[in-house]
Amino acid sequence: xxxxxxxxxxxxxxxxRAAAFVKRHGFEIVLITPLFVYVFGTTLVPVFAxxxxxxxxxxxxxxxxxxxxxxxVIQDYQFVSAFINTLIITFTSVGLExxxxxxxxxxxTRTFRGRGVFRAIMLLPLGxxxxxxxxxxxxxxxxxxYLNQALIDLNLISQPIDxxxxxxxxFTVAISxxxxxxxxxxxxxxxxxxxxxxxxxxxAQVDGAGVWQRFRRITLPLLKPAITSAVVIRGIDAFRIFAxxxxxxxxxxxxVLSTFGYYEYQRVYYTTSAATxxxxxxxxxxxxxxxxxxxxxxxxxx
Amino acid sequence: MSEAAPTSRPGARRINWGKRAGxxxxxxxxxxxxxxxxxxxxxxxxxxxxEPSEFFRPDPAYFxxxxxxxxxxxxxNSETLYPAFTKSLVVATVTTAIALVISVPGAYAISRMAPxxxxxxxxxxxxxxxxxxxxxxLPVAVFFLRMGLYESIIGLVFAHLxxxxxxxAWILVGAFETIPRDLEEAASVDGASRLRTLWRVVIPxxxxxxxxxxxxxxxxxxxxxxxxxxxxxxxxTLPIQLLDIIGRSGPTVVATWATIVTIPVVIVTYLMQRWxxxxxxAGAVKG
Numbered sequence: 001x002x003x004x005x006x007x008x009x010x011x012x013x014x015x016x017r018a019a020a021f022v023k024r025h026g027f028e029i030v031l032i033t034p035l036f037v038y039v040f041g042t043t044l045v046p047v048f049a050x051x052x053x054x055x056x057x058x059x060x061x062x063x064x065x066x067x068x069x070x071x072x073v074i075q076d077y078q079f080v081s082a083f084i085n086t087l088i089i090t091f092t093s094v095g096l097e098x099x100x101x102x103x104x105x106x107x108x109t110r111t112f113r114g115r116g117v118f119r120a121i122m123l124l125p126l127g128x129x130x131x132x133x134x135x136x137x138x139x140x141x142x143x144x145x146y147l148n149q150a151l152i153d154l155n156l157i158s159q160p161i162d163x164x165x166x167x168x169x170x171f172t173v174a175i176s177x178x179x180x181x182x183x184x185x186x187x188x189x190x191x192x193x194x195x196x197x198x199x200x201x202x203x204a205q206v207d208g209a210g211v212w213q214r215f216r217r218i219t220l221p222l223l224k225p226a227i228t229s230a231v232v233i234r235g236i237d238a239f240r241i242f243a244x245x246x247x248x249x250x251x252x253x254x255x256v257l258s259t260f261g262y263y264e265y266q267r268v269y270y271t272t273s274a275a276t277x278x279x280x281x282x283x284x285x286x287x288x289x290x291x292x293x294x295x296x297x298x299x300x301x302x
Numbered sequence: 303m304s305e306a307a308p309t310s311r312p313g314a315r316r317i318n319w320g321k322r323a324g325x326x327x328x329x330x331x332x333x334x335x336x337x338x339x340x341x342x343x344x345x346x347x348x349x350x351x352x353e354p355s356e357f358f359r360p361d362p363a364y365f366x367x368x369x370x371x372x373x374x375x376x377x378x379n380s381e382t383l384y385p386a387f388t389k390s391l392v393v394a395t396v397t398t399a400i401a402l403v404i405s406v407p408g409a410y411a412i413s414r415m416a417p418x419x420x421x422x423x424x425x426x427x428x429x430x431x432x433x434x435x436x437x438x439x440l441p442v443a444v445f446f447l448r449m450g451l452y453e454s455i456i457g458l459v460f461a462h463l464x465x466x467x468x469x470x471a472w473i474l475v476g477a478f479e480t481i482p483r484d485l486e487e488a489a490s491v492d493g494a495s496r497l498r499t500l501w502r503v504v505i506p507x508x509x510x511x512x513x514x515x516x517x518x519x520x521x522x523x524x525x526x527x528x529x530x531x532x533x534x535x536x537x538x539t540l541p542i543q544l545l546d547i548i549g550r551s552g553p554t555v556v557a558t559w560a561t562i563v564t565i566p567v568v569i570v571t572y573l574m575q576r577w578x579x580x581x582x583x584a585g586a587v588k589g
Contacts, residue, residue, distance in 0.1 A: 027411075027496050027497075028411040028414065028415070029411075030407075031407035031410060031411035032407075032408045032412065032423075033408075034404050034407070034408065035404050035405050035407075035408030035409075035427075035467065035471055036408070036423075036427075038404055038463065038464075038467060039427055039430055039464070039467050039468060040430065042438070042442075042460070042463070042464045043430040043433055043438060043464060044430075045441075046437065046438040046439075046441040046442055047433050047437050047438060049441035050437040050440055050441055051437075053440070053441065103331070104335060107328065107331060107332060107335070110328065112325075112328060112329075112332070114332075118332055121336050121339055121340060122335070122339060124340070124343065125339060127521075127567055127568065128343065129524065129525040129541055129563050129564060129567060130525055130527065130541075131525070131541040131544050131545055131560075131563065132346070132541075132544070132560040132564050133342065135544060135556055135560050136342035136343065136345065136346045136560060137342060138548070138553060139345045139346070139349055139553050139557065140341065140342060140345065142553065144358075144360075144362065145362070145553075146341070146345060146362060146364070149361055149362055149364075152361075153361075179338075179339075179342060236431070236432055240434050240435055240436075240528075242435070242436070242527065242528045242531075243527045243528070246527070246531070246545050246548075247545060247548065249548045249549050257434075257436075258434065258435070258436050261434075261436040261437075261440070262436060262531060265436075265440055265443070265532065270440065270444060273436065273440050274437070274440055274441075276436070277434045277436045277440060278437065280434040280436070280437070281433060281434050281437060284434065285432070
């Protein structure tokens with residue numbers, strides 16, 4: 001034994017260091033605790049409860065562990081349809097929102113008369129409740145609605161199209177979602193566009209780069225972080241889409257995972273509803289991780 | 303139309319034409335986007351006051367000429383309107399009040415932390431938004447069923463807090479960050495405790511930001527349908543009432559209900575914009 005080891009008690013232990021931290025930051029810890037206890041308690045506990053419930057016997061639980069609920073769900077035609085529909089709607093709506101959001105954001109960077117009014121109008125959908133946004137789409141997409149009327153007036157179709165019937169309704173749901181949240185995507189992308197230094201464009205112009213080249217070589221690469229956050233934020237929400245199919249009145253005929261889970265719960269099949277939500281959780285996690293991975297590696301190689 | 307300056311350079315005329323075409327294209331694009339954005343809201347309002355003969359015909363009128371108040375009368379006299387309206391109003395207001403009590407102190411503490419810790423804490427709050435709401439709503443609903451709190455206002459407030467707290471706290475962190483620490487230090491030099499400083503100095507200064515957070519929280523709760531759908535059967539909130547109406551009534555009645563759900567949002571958003579303009583902080587620092 002050396003003296004160094006003997007004087008060890010003088011160096012602060014982990015416990016006393018923690019105590020010192022608590023003493024120094026006691027005020028902050030007291031302030032923060034309710035917020036974090038509530039947020040994590042009310043999300044982690046129910047999510048765990050759901051995951052456990054999914055591995056129990058249908059319809060209401062017991063007999064853990066059991067794969068019976070997953071078996072039931074996978075063999076259910078409605079579930080398989082909901083799974084595919086969720087994927088299609090998510091990719092369609094997020095894709096459309098990105099393209100349209102980018103177009104509107106690019107328009108917004110230009111100066112023109114009435115830009116302030118245009119901005120205010122563009123933000124309008126953010127203030128409209130989701131259910132209202134979806135139900136408003138009904139007047140337009142009903143077979144006796146305004147879209148068919150407009151298409152007939154333009155001589156594009158002769159017979160009304162039933163936009164609310166599967167599989168066209170998938171597109172309608174995506175459009176409904178797109179109308180509501182494109183402004184949000186636009187704001188995220190606009191923030192990204194505004195952070196690109198204008199010197200880059202000027203330099204490129206001096207070097208003779210055209211509009212398309214500037215967009216392709218400057219705007220898109222530098223906008224990548226903004227695009228990534230828009231895709232992740234929107235992707236998570238789109239996977240959980242619930243109000244739009246309900247508000248369009250196609251909750252039964254065009255099932256998505258959230259509405260399927262709701263109807264299972266409604267007929268007191270708790271375990272299959274829980275299994276559905278767990279599958280949805282895994283889908284979200286896998287997609288987000290994959291996307292961040294791919295977007296991240298592209299950044300390094302490109 | 304402004305850069306029509308005369309120039310002797312060859313080819314200048316062509317560039318000008320290109321520019322003009324670009325401007326016309328931009329104008330058309332702007333008009334198209336505006337039309338698509340406004341159409342659903344326009345039709346909602348118009349349908350709610352439209353004569354049935356104007357919509358229920360092979361070619362529904364874009365710009366109706368005959369109006370009626372019968373849809374509004376029907377909905378305003380409906381027995382289901384006031385209970386639903388009251389429930390939504392109470393739930394949104396109570397949710398906002400509790401959300402502020404919980405997240406004002408928490409957000410203030412986060413805003414005073416080192417940037418790395420702050421970023422980590424906010425991100426960890428937002429990670430909870432990744433979970434599917436149906437996975438949270440199911441156990442919560444089953445639990446409240448067992449407790450006899452199904453359809454209760456308390457149950458829905460509890461669920462809405464899960465949704466709103468991370469967003470409310472995030473807005474508040476931003477609001478508190480704009481309050482300079484010098485003011486707190488000055489207060490503590492004057493002998494005020496930290497709690498007193500928070501209550502007497504920081505919170506009054508952050509009032510505009512807190513109002514924005516409150517209004518945003520209120521709107522989130524007012525709009526919410528997933529938790530409300532899981533937690534209600536007989537006593538719906540206003541948006542759930544609208545969902546129930548959609549399958550059962552014609553477009554004109556649905557449009558009237560939809561307008562009623564939207565009106566409070568318009569009022570509240572207008573209030574928020576007034577708050578957003580207010581700038582109490584500049585005065586405090588100068589004086």
